[in-house]
Amino acid sequence: MSTTTEHTDAPASLPPQPAPDVDTQGFWEATANGRLAMCRCINPQCRLWMMPPLDACRKCAAPTNFEEVSGQGSVYTFVVQRQAAVSGYLDNLPYVVGIIELDEQPGLRLPGRIVDIIPEDVHCDMRVQAALEPLPGGDYVVPVFRVLH
Ligand SMILES: [Zn+2]
Known part of the structure; x- marks a missing residue:
């Protein structure tokens, strides 16, 4: 059994990690599954893409989801x-x-x-x-x- 500490890399050697929230979680779930997806309005008359992502469309207030680009x-x-x-x-x-x-x-x-x-x-x-x-x-x-x- 090793007696060395588990983390031999100093934290400074690793890049900052994302901090997903309710608006960005869909983006990170998509990339984890090998897809690049962006936030988009689901209203067929609108279909606005949004970055940063929002839970409601900034143009028509309809719900949004993440769609592959x-x-x-x-x-x-x-x-x-x-x-x-x-x-x-x-x-x-x-x-x-x-x-x-x-x-x-x-x-x-x-x-x-x-x-x-x-x-x-x-x-x-x-x-x-x-x-x-x-x-x-x-x-x-x-x-x-x-x-x-
Ligand atoms: Zn919209």
Whole structure:
């Protein structure tokens, strides 16, 4: 039987974990099941997508649910992180965090890292595709984006 402590990794080496609430739980349940889903109004005359998610449509007040999206979109804006600032990413500099406008609706934007690319090659309006990857340190699965070929 080992006498070493169970947690050999310092907490600072792991990224912050999501904290789902009643409005975002559906998003995290979907990613855990391998689907990228966004909040959408169920009213057939409306069908507005919403980010951040809400329990009632901000346009017509109808209930909402989570529906799968293509994961395809364009870089709306981005930052290149060159200094160690967030635990879990301290040894992986530089990296790019983007705000991606999804194809489903103008203004429907989702943040995520843009991976497998040299930061200098990232530009606004670049076409990207979401992929789901495990977030170290917990049970969550998060979207990341790669250049769409
Ligand atoms: Zn609506």
